[in-house]
Structure formats: C-alpha cells, structure tokens
Amino acid sequence: MILKDKKYFSYLEMREASVSTISGKTNIIEGSGIANLLLAGGTRLCITDALYSSKSYRNLLSFKDIRRNGYHLETTNEYDTEYIFITNMASGEKCISERLPEFSSGLYYTYISMIETYAIVTPKFTNHDEFWHDRLGHPGSVMMQKIIENSYGHPLKKQRIPQWKEILCPACSQGKLAIRPSPEKLRNESIRFLERLQGDMCGPIHPYCGPFRYFMVLIDASTRWSHVSLLSTRNLAFARLLAQLIRLRTHFPDYQIKKITLDNAEFTSQTFNDYCISLGIDVEHPVAHVHTQNGLAESFIKCLQLIARPLFMITNLSASCWGHAILHATNLVHIRPTSYHEQSPLQLVFGNEPNVSHLRIFGCAVYVPIAPPQRTKMGPQRKLGIYVGYEYLSIIKYLEPTTGYLFTTRFAACHFDETVFPKLGGENKQP
Numbered sequence: 326m327i328l329k330d331k332k333y334f335s336y337l338e339m340r341e342a343s344v345s346t347i348s349g350k351t352n353i354i355e356g357s358g359i360a361n362l363l364l365a366g367g368t369r370l371c372i373t374d375a376l377y378s379s380k381s382y383r384n385l386l387s388f389k390d391i392r393r394n395g396y397h398l399e400t401t402n403e404y405d406t407e408y409i410f411i412t413n414m415a416s417g418e419k420c421i422s423e424r425l426p427e428f429s430s431g432l433y434y435t436y437i438s439m440i441e442t443y444a445i446v447t448p449k450f451t452n453h454d455e456f457w458h459d460r461l462g463h464p465g466s467v468m469m470q471k472i473i474e475n476s477y478g479h480p481l482k483k484q485r486i487p488q489w490k491e492i493l494c495p496a497c498s499q500g501k502l503a504i505r506p507s508p509e510k511l512r513n514e515s516i517r518f519l520e521r522l523q524g525d526m527c528g529p530i531h532p533y534c535g536p537f538r539y540f541m542v543l544i545d546a547s548t549r550w551s552h553v554s555l556l557s558t559r560n561l562a563f564a565r566l567l568a569q570l571i572r573l574r575t576h577f578p579d580y581q582i583k584k585i586t587l588d589n590a591e592f593t594s595q596t597f598n599d600y601c602i603s604l605g606i607d608v609e610h611p612v613a614h615v616h617t618q619n620g621l622a623e624s625f626i627k628c629l630q631l632i633a634r635p636l637f638m639i640t641n642l643s644a645s646c647w648g649h650a651i652l653h654a655t656n657l658v659h660i661r662p663t664s665y666h667e668q669s670p671l672q673l674v675f676g677n678e679p680n681v682s683h684l685r686i687f688g689c690a691v692y693v694p695i696a697p698p699q700r701t702k703m704g705p706q707r708k709l710g711i712y713v714g715y716e717y718l719s720i721i722k723y724l725e726p727t728t729g730y731l732f733t734t735r736f737a738a739c740h741f742d743e744t745v746f747p748k749l750g751g752e753n754k755q756p
C-alpha cells in the first residue's frame with residue numbers, strides 16, 4: 326500500500342526507501358506505518374505496513390493488503406468492462422463489499438476516505454491491536470500473536486502484530502521492569518489434568534484491598550489452569566482450598582487429583598491433610614530451602630503480579646485495588662498460551678478456543694443501568710462505574726466510584742468508554 330497523504334496514518338515513521346510497484350521501481354517512499362481507511366462501498370481496511378509517499382501520483386492498494394483484512398477478490402466481466410469484486414463472508418453467505426472497475430492501464434480504481442471515528446479518539450487508540458494490547462493485559466508482541474491465534478471474538482486473526490518497542494506503551498515501560506521469570510521446567514510433560522496441583526500464598530499485602538490482605542493460588546501442573554482467591558486471614562486458606570478441591574472433583578469427575586504440593590511453612594492443617602488422605606491425595610510440603618518442587622506456584626504468583634502491575638499504570642485506581650487487578654490478571658492468564666503449550670489453559674481444559682469479545686480495558690469507564698427502584702422516568706438511565714473485569718462472559722464487575730463497592734451487572738446492558746479511566750472516591754464529575 327502506498328498512500329500520498331499523511332492523514333490516513335495512525336502511526337507513521339519517516340524513513341526513505343525504494344519500492345517496486347506495478348509501474349516500475351521508485352525511490353519516492355518517505356516513510357511507513359499503520360493506516361486505516363474506508364473504501365467507497367464502506368469497507369474498512371487496516372494496513373499494518375503502509376508506505377507514505379507525498380509524490381505518488383495515486384494511492385496504491387495491493388491485493389495482499391485486501392486479503393490480509395480477511396476479504397477475498399474476484400474478477401468478473403460486465404458489458405466489456407472488467408471489475409474486481411471485494412467479497413467477504415457474513416454469516417455463511419458471500420457478500421460483495423466493493424466493485425472496482427478497471428483502468429485502461431490494468432489497474433482497478435476506487436475512492437478512499439479516512440475513518441472519521443478513528444481520528445477523533447485519543448491518538449493512543451488509533452488501532453485495533455493497540456486497543457487489544459491494553460485489553461489483554463499488555464502482553465509482549467510474541468505473546469500477543471499467540472493469544473490472537475488461539476482465541477476468537479477480536480478482529481486481529483491472521484494479522485501481524487507490530488513489535489511493541491516501535492509503538493511505545495507507557496504502561497508497559499513503567500509497569501514491566503522484570504523480564505518474565507522462567508518457571509521450573511517440568512521433566513515429564515505427560516501428566517494428566519489435575520494429577521498434580523501446586524498451591525502457594527502471597528501476602529500480607531499493604532494497603533488492604535477491602536478486607537483482603539492475601540491471595541492464594543492453586544495451579545494445575547499439566548494445563549496451567551489456575552484458581553486464585555483473595556483472603557482476609559491466613560486461617561481461611563484451607564477452607565478455600567477444600568472448597569476448590571470439591572469443586573474440581575465435581576466439575577471434572579473423570580480426572581483424579583493425585584498430589585498437592587503446598588509451599589509456605591505455615592501453610593499446614595491437620596484437617597486438610599486428613600481430608601486429602603481419605604481421598605487418596607498426597608499432600609506434599611517441600612522443605613523451605615529446596616525450591617525445585619513448588620517453583621510453578623511461585624512463578625505463577627510472579628506472573629500475576631507482572632500482569633497486574635501494568636494494568637494499574639493507565640488506570641486512576643489506587644493501590645488498594647490490587648485484588649481486582651490480580652483476579653483480572655488470572656482471567657487474562659487463562660487465555661494466554663503458555664511456553665509449554667500452543668493453546669491457552671482455558672482451551673486445554675474446555676476444548677474450545679476462548680472467546681475474548683467481552684474483554685475491556687481494566688479500570689475504564691462503564692455506564693451501567695440504574696436498577697429500577699432508583700431509576701425515574703425522566704432521570705438518567707445509566708450511571709458511571711469502573712470496569713474491573715468479569716465473572717462470566719455475560720457478567721461484568723464494576724466499582725461504584727464514590728463508595729468503591731463492588732457490583733456485577735450484565736455485559737450486554739453496559740456502555741464502555743475505554744479512553745476514560747475514572748478515579749475512586751467521588752472525584753469524578755458526571756458528564
């Protein structure tokens with residue numbers, strides 16, 4: 326793609342280059358970047374490697390760019406004129422999106438325009454992939470590519486994700502100092518789902534998140550499926566752990582839990598041990614200074630913190646909201662393929678590619694319906710909330726900005742504004 330006007334670019338890096346086109350080799354390229362444009366028939370195209378040349382006689386669009394956006398091309402002859410049809414599949418049927426007549430020179434032509442809505446939005450959000458980078462919790466470009474290939478509900482399938490070092494993300498550079506810790510590699514990868522579980526606890530954490538000071542993780546060594554719960558005291562750990570084991574045994578009766586490894590010296594309970602023995606589950610407490618056994622739970626905690634930290638960077642939430650960020654990070658980890666599997670934990674456990682269409686940027690503004698008792702006929706129908714993740718695909722969690730209380734509501738009933746990040750504590754003015 327060669328464009329002769331800067332206005333189509335959402336990201337443009339000026340650098341001279343030469344390029345071969347259908348009409349010969351030219352030296353007129355002044356820069357390259359990402360362009361969003363609209364064709365005459367309303368087809369939106371995002372071109373990730375568009376070239377900029379102010380001296381170009383025309384804007385040139387290649388077949389490859391059209392194909393990369395998921396459209397197909399067909400040539401037809403009508404009344405001695407050759408046309409190219411740009412087609413796409415909508416709910417199983419082929420639709421013709423554009424009809425491009427042929428020039429005598431062998432090129433086909435159409436008219437293009439800017440996508441206006443993209444232009445008004447904050448410059449940071451000019452691109453799908455940038456948007457999704459934030460929604461998915463700031464993965465690096467390699468991880469991002471893996472996630473989009475192994476999930477659906479986003480428009481990025483088959484697109485090349487640009488290197489994030491080129492497009493600076495403030496949250497990534499502030500929030501991610503450490504390089505991802507490499508977890509202890511498991512020698513034997515043939516273990517079954519739920520055969521080996523590992524658990525660990527993190528805390529006390531200051532400031533408290535509501536009543537919570539700890540979080541506990543339980544992770545499956547085979548699929549990396551995990552469960553995280555927030556705790557107010559250490560004493561509650563075993564009650565939660567038991568509840569989780571019972572839930573796993575009910576949901577996955579075909580899989581047997583054989584061994585649980587629990588880190589932390591204080592992390593023992595006779596009742597829990599007795600319960601596990603009665604079910605034939607081995608409980609292992611590794612010696613404090615031998616860290617080879619429980620490396621997985623420990624590195625999982627680090628991984629959660631690593632994802633949760635940049636989530637905070639672009640929000641206006643205070644540090645006491647760490648619990649919400651940790652729980653959201655857990656959901657995000659479930660859709661990330663691990664270094665051991667091509668597929669995400671969610672897909673390994675449930676068999677389907679995860680749907681991510683309901684994902685929104687952590688901490689963004691959400692307008693939620695006002696419940697009928699408080700809603701008057703003439704008054705507002707929605708109020709401001711702060712999005713802090715989801716419980717199910719159809720249920721979101723939000724904080725009431727003045728009180729900080731947590732509520733849930735239906736995803737379908739909400740309006741999101743992912744360019745606004747409200748503050749807690751009544752500092753917001755209702756727009």
Ligand SMILES: [Zn+2]
Pocket residue numbers: 458459463464494495496497498635
């Ligand atoms: Zn980022």
